[in-house]
Amino acid sequence: MNPIHEKRRLFTENRVVNWHEHVWFDQNGQLDEALCDALVEDAARTSTDVVVCSLPILAQKVTAEEFRHCNDTLAIAMKRYPDVIKGFAFVNPGYSKEAVEEIDRCVKEYGMIGIKMYYQYYINDPIVRPVIEKCIDLDIPILVHASKLNYHPEEQPFVSNGVHFAAAAKAYPEARFIMAHITGGGDWEWSLKAVADTPNVYTDMSGSVIDARVIEKAVAMLGAKRVLFGTDGSYLSCVGKILAANISDEDKKIILNNPDFERYLNRANA
Amino acid sequence: MIIDGVAYLGHWPFRKLGYDTAAEMAAWMDRASIDKACVSSINSIFYKDVMEGNRELMTEISAFSGRMIPFAVINPAYPGWENDFKECFDVLGMKGLELFPAYHNYKADLPELKKLLEMAAAKGIPVRLPSRLVDIRGRHWLDTPENLSQDEMEAIVRLCPDTDFLLCSCGTANLAKRLEALSAQRKGRLFYDFARLEDCYYNHSLPNLLKTAGEDYVVFGSCSPFQYPEVQELKLDMLELSEEAYEKIASGNLKTLLGL
Numbered sequence: 100m101n102p103i104h105e106k107r108r109l110f111t112e113n114r115v116v117n118w119h120e121h122v123w124f125d126q127n128g129q130l131d132e133a134l135c136d137a138l139v140e141d142a143a144r145t146s147t148d149v150v151v152c153s154l155p156i157l158a159q160k161v162t163a164e165e166f167r168h169c170n171d172t173l174a175i176a177m178k179r180y181p182d183v184i185k186g187f188a189f190v191n192p193g194y195s196k197e198a199v200e201e202i203d204r205c206v207k208e209y210g211m212i213g214i215k216m217y218y219q220y221y222i223n224d225p226i227v228r229p230v231i232e233k234c235i236d237l238d239i240p241i242l243v244h245a246s247k248l249n250y251h252p253e254e255q256p257f258v259s260n261g262v263h264f265a266a267a268a269k270a271y272p273e274a275r276f277i278m279a280h281i282t283g284g285g286d287w288e289w290s291l292k293a294v295a296d297t298p299n300v301y302t303d304m305s306g307s308v309i310d311a312r313v314i315e316k317a318v319a320m321l322g323a324k325r326v327l328f329g330t331d332g333s334y335l336s337c338v339g340k341i342l343a344a345n346i347s348d349e350d351k352k353i354i355l356n357n358p359d360f361e362r363y364l365n366r367a368n369a
Numbered sequence: 370m371i372i373d374g375v376a377y378l379g380h381w382p383f384r385k386l387g388y389d390t391a392a393e394m395a396a397w398m399d400r401a402s403i404d405k406a407c408v409s410s411i412n413s414i415f416y417k418d419v420m421e422g423n424r425e426l427m428t429e430i431s432a433f434s435g436r437m438i439p440f441a442v443i444n445p446a447y448p449g450w451e452n453d454f455k456e457c458f459d460v461l462g463m464k465g466l467e468l469f470p471a472y473h474n475y476k477a478d479l480p481e482l483k484k485l486l487e488m489a490a491a492k493g494i495p496v497r498l499p500s501r502l503v504d505i506r507g508r509h510w511l512d513t514p515e516n517l518s519q520d521e522m523e524a525i526v527r528l529c530p531d532t533d534f535l536l537c538s539c540g541t542a543n544l545a546k547r548l549e550a551l552s553a554q555r556k557g558r559l560f561y562d563f564a565r566l567e568d569c570y571y572n573h574s575l576p577n578l579l580k581t582a583g584e585d586y587v588v589f590g591s592c593s594p595f596q597y598p599e600v601q602e603l604k605l606d607m608l609e610l611s612e613e614a615y616e617k618i619a620s621g622n623l624k625t626l627l628g629l
Contacts, residue, residue: 101615102371102402103602137570144607250505250514284506288384307567308504309596312387334569335607339600345400 106342110146114356116364117142117150119242119279119305119329122176122184124154128168130175139180141334149364152176153187153215153242159257161219163197166190170201174209185364186211187242191219192227199233206237212363213240213277218258222276223266231267235274240363242277242303246285260285261293261300268297275299280331282306282313282340295320304354305329309336314344314354323350327357372405372620372629373398373598375497375537375562375590378426378437379411383509388594391429395436401598403591405436407623409467409497413442420453427461438627440465440497444473445481454488464627465535467497470525471515477524490531490557495626498522500539502595519544523551530555533626537562537590542574545582552582560626562590564601568608575604584614588622 120138125131142150154169154176169189177186188205190198205211214234220227222243234241247260264278276299281287283306294300304314304326317326323346330337341351380389388397398406408430413422419442430437441457443450443466457463466489470476489496501516508514522544526534534557536544541561545552552559561582566574579587589605591598605618623629 101602101606101619103599103606106599107603107606134570141570246506248506249508249510284504286507289507307565308507309564309600310384310503311594311597312385330569332569332571333567334571335567335604336600339603340597342603343401343597343599 115147118327119303119331120150120152130172151185155189155217161191163194187213187215189215192230195229215242217244218255221263222259223263240275245278247289261290264300265297268300278302280306282308291320301325303327303329305331307333323353370620371403372623374588376406376408376593377411378408386594407438409440439463440467445485446475465495471513483528486529486532495533497535499537532557535560542578
C-alpha cells in the first residue's frame with residue numbers, strides 16, 4: 100500500500116477550494132473544451148470542490164479587446180461547469196478605463212469573483228490604482244502573477260515580487276491581494292519576508308516547485324489564513340505539497356478552504 | 370516498500386533544509402514512510418576535496434547503514450580522483466557514484482570523465498546524474514547559474530556505453546524520448562526518476578515517461594531533503610498502477626540497479 104493513500108483523506112473529507120487555475124484557448128481562439136473538461140476531471144479525482152480560474156494572455160502587451168475576449172471565453176467555461184468553475188476576470192491595467200469597465204462587466208454580468216493581472220505592470224505602479232480601487236469598491240480579491248527571479252529576470256521585466264505587493268498593500272490596506280504561486284519558481288523566501296507584515300497580502304501555494312518546508316515557512320510567517328490552496332497547472336505536485344507539509348491538520352483545512360474567502364464563493368455564477 | 374534513489378545529506382549553504390544529519394534524515398524518512406534512501410554528500414559539492422565529504426557521509430550514516438545507501442561524489446576535474454574512486458568503492462564500500470559537472474566546472478569533453486565512467490562500468494557502479502538540485506528561478510546568487518542541460522546529459526551518457534545511469538531531477542520524459550534509440554544500443558541501462566514530472570490536465574509527462582522508458586526503468590527519487598518526498602508518492606498513487614508495476618518503481622528497479 101502506498102503510504103500516501105491514507106493521507107488523501109484530507110481532501111476527500113474536507114471542502115477544497117483551488118484558488119489558482121486556468122482555462123485556455125484552443126487553436127482557434129475559442130475555449131479549449133477538452134482541456135477544460137480535463138481540468139474538471141482533475142478536480143474530481145483529487146476531490147477538489149471548486150476551481151477558481153482565469154484566462155490570461157502571457158505577454159507584455161495585451162489590448163482591451165483581447166482581455167474582453169479572454170473573459171467572454173472564461174464565462175463559457177463557468178457556464179459549462181457552474182458548480183465547479185468560478186472566474187477571475189483578466190485585465191491589463193494599462194488600459195485603465197477599459198479595465199475598470201471590464202471588471203464591472205465581469206462581476207455583474209458573469210458573476211466573476213475576483214480579478215487576475217499578469218506581468219504587464221508592477222502591482223504598485225500608479226497606473227494600476229484605478230483597478231485596485233474598483234476591486235475595493237466591488238469587494239473582490241486581486242490575484243497577481245508573482246515571482247522573484249534571481250536568474251533571467253529579463254524574461255519577465257515587470258513581474259511583481261513581495262516588495263511590490265507590500266508597497267501596494269500599504270497604500271491600499273482595504274484591498275485584498277493574492278501574491279500568486281509562492282512555489283511558482285522564484286525566490287519564495289524573499290517574497291514571504293517582504294509581505295510578512297502586510298496582512299492584506301495573501302499567497303497561493305500553486306506552482307511546480309516542491310521545495311520542502313515552503314508551506315511550513317509560509318504558514319509560520321503569514322499564518323494559515325493568508326495561504327490559499329492553488330495548483331496552476333501542477334495539480335498533483337500541489338496536492339502532494341499540502342499533504343506533505345509538517346503543519347497541523349487544522350491549518351491544512353484552513354488552506355484548503357480559507358474561511359476569509361468564503362464570501363466570494365457565495366456569489367453565484369451569472 | 371519505498372527506496373528513494375535520489376537523496377542527500379549535509380549542509381546546503383543557500384537555504385536551511387533542516388535535515389542535515391543522518392538522524393534527522395531518518396526521522397524525515399519515517400514521516401514519509403521511506404524505507405531506504407540512496408544518499409550522497411551535499412558537502413562534497415562544495416568542498417574542493419570531495420573525499421572530505423564522502424568520509425563524513427560514511428561516518429554520519431554508520432548508525433543507519435541498513436537504511437542509507439551511500440553514493441560517492443567524485444570530481445574528475447580535480448587531482449587525485451582515481452585514488453578517490455578506489456577509496457570510495459574499495460575501502461568505504463560505497464554503492465553508487467554521483468557527478469556534478471555544473472558545480473565542479475567541467476563538461477562532457479573532459480578526458481578524465483570518460484575514464485571515470487569506464488571505471489564505474491567495470492565495477493558495476495551506477496552513476497547518478499542530476500540536472501539540478503534546486504529550481505534555477507529562485508536560486509541563490511552565489512549558486513551555479515546553470516542546470517546540467519539535456520545536451521550535456523546525453524553527451525555524458527554517450528561517453529561510455531557500458532555504464533548504468535540514473536538520470537534525474539529534470540524533464541526526464543523528454544530526456545527518455547531523446548535517448549530512446551541510444552538506450553536500445555547500449556549495454557549500460559538508463560534509469561529515470563520522475564520528481565519533475567506531472568500527470569494532470571495540463572501536463573502528462575509522467576505517463577509519457579512510463580510509456581517511453583517502461584516500468585522497469587523508472588525509479589522513485591525525491592531529491593530529499595530539498596523537496597517533499599510525499600509529492601512523488603502521490604504521483605505514484607494516482608497512477609493506479611498494478612501491484613507489480615508499483616513495486617518495481619517504488620523499490621524493485623533500484624534493487625536491480627544496486628544489486629540489493
